[in-house]
Amino acid sequence: MTQPSRISAGLYLHIPFCVSRCLYCDFLSTTLGSEMQSRYFSVLRREILHAASLGFGKKYRILSVFFGGGTPSLPDAMLIADILDTIRSCFELAPDAEITLECNPGTLNDEKLHMYRKAGINRLSIGLQSADNKLLKSLGRIHDFETFRREYTAARDAGFQNISVDLMYDLPGQSRVQFRDTLRQVLSLPDPPQHLSAYSLIIEPGTPFWERYHEDAERKALGDCPLFLPSEDEEAGMLSDLKSILSGTSFHRYEISNWTLNGFESVHNKGYWERRPYLGFGLGASSQADHMRWKNTSDLNEYLSCSFARKESTHLSRSNEMEETMFLGLREMKGVTRQHFQEQFGVSMDEVYGRVLSNLTELHLLSDDGSAVRLTDRGISISNVVLAEFLLD
Numbered sequence: 113m114t115q116p117s118r119i120s121a122g123l124y125l126h127i128p129f130c131v132s133r134c135l136y137c138d139f140l141s142t143t144l145g146s147e148m149q150s151r152y153f154s155v156l157r158r159e160i161l162h163a164a165s166l167g168f169g170k171k172y173r174i175l176s177v178f179f180g181g182g183t184p185s186l187p188d189a190m191l192i193a194d195i196l197d198t199i200r201s202c203f204e205l206a207p208d209a210e211i212t213l214e215c216n217p218g219t220l221n222d223e224k225l226h227m228y229r230k231a232g233i234n235r236l237s238i239g240l241q242s243a244d245n246k247l248l249k250s251l252g253r254i255h256d257f258e259t260f261r262r263e264y265t266a267a268r269d270a271g272f273q274n275i276s277v278d279l280m281y282d283l284p285g286q287s288r289v290q291f292r293d294t295l296r297q298v299l300s301l302p303d304p305p306q307h308l309s310a311y312s313l314i315i316e317p318g319t320p321f322w323e324r325y326h327e328d329a330e331r332k333a334l335g336d337c338p339l340f341l342p343s344e345d346e347e348a349g350m351l352s353d354l355k356s357i358l359s360g361t362s363f364h365r366y367e368i369s370n371w372t373l374n375g376f377e378s379v380h381n382k383g384y385w386e387r388r389p390y391l392g393f394g395l396g397a398s399s400q401a402d403h404m405r406w407k408n409t410s411d412l413n414e415y416l417s418c419s420f421a422r423k424e425s426t427h428l429s430r431s432n433e434m435e436e437t438m439f440l441g442l443r444e445m446k447g448v449t450r451q452h453f454q455e456q457f458g459v460s461m462d463e464v465y466g467r468v469l470s471n472l473t474e475l476h477l478l479s480d481d482g483s484a485v486r487l488t489d490r491g492i493s494i495s496n497v498v499l500a501e502f503l504l505d
Contacts, residue, residue: 120173125184
């Protein structure tokens with residue numbers, strides 16, 4: 113009997129360890145040391161084996177693996193290599209699978225980088241955030257720009273040919289001049305990165321930045337002049353500078369917050385935006401497959417007891433999946449095609465969203481060429497408001 117073909121999917125591995133917690137960060141992370149790290153990776157390996165025993169290994173063909181955190185580059189590199197060996201024993205990896213490791217400057221060295229390469233990691237995502245050392249200190253980062261530049265060069269010397277750099281803007285006390293200088297310093301690196309992610313700071317509850325700046329963020333949201341954060345005009349100017357500077361390069365924008373050279377789009381992130389199934393392993397990791405979404409426990413002690421029970425398990429209705437197809441797909445510059453929507457749901461996009469499409473097009477928030485719909489520049493600037501229009505009652 114012919115075996116059914118495997119379904120393309122991605123894997124996410126959450127590595128929650130950090131040297132210290134950045135002042136703006138609300139991700140699941142801990143500063144526990146090497147003994148706890150070894151214990152965690154042992155449980156992570158057991159979780160992957162458990163998933164394989166449930167049949168996931170036979171069902172899915174893996175196009176991307178992403179180690180996120182936390183700081184995945186903090187633990188011993190051999191722990192990462194061992195997890196990749198476990199993945200290969202349980203899943204079929206595509207020959208050209210993208211295997212990404214998130215890194216923080218200050219945690220890399222030549223030995224680690226060569227071990228990552230030997231283990232099969234072929235993409236690094238390095239969190240620079242800013243080239244201004246005063247801003248880095250104010251964010252609670254453990255590195256300065258010189259450390260980033262040194263470790264970036266070491267990664268190139270180790271043979272990494274696909275590197276993404278993360279940047280942040282709209283930071284407290286940040287000026288347009290500082291942000292432009294960060295962009296220019298990154299682009300002037302010897303052998304500059306193939307991919308850039310640029311995110312506006314969000315003041316998250318439960319973080320030190322929330323205590324310091326949430327009132328200022330509320331002032332800004334109400335249209336008042338903030339005391340510490342850049343004004344709305346300054347924030348818009350930083351985004352304008354980003355677009356202007358990158359327009360003079362070979363980078364193109366392929367998603368609201370992501371820019372790339374041709375051929376270096378993030379396979380893993382595109383999987384999220386295009387609703388490819390994904391399995392998450394590790395503390396608090398999320399999964400989506402078989403019309404279901406679920407999470408792992410966010411309690412470290414519970415996770416370390418090898419509790420792999422699904423938390424917040426939700427069945428995704430047909431309406432849920434239509435909504436997600438639109439407000440995830442519209443994050444990409446290519447938008448959502450009518451053909452794709454029809455093939456997914458057996459109904460036309462216009463039957464479901466005709467009035468919404470018409471209204472947003474009239475407001476110049478959406479462009480519609482008859483085959484695909486896309487956010488306009490104006491639509492991107494208020495994307496959260498626009499995308500909410502695709503929620504179905």
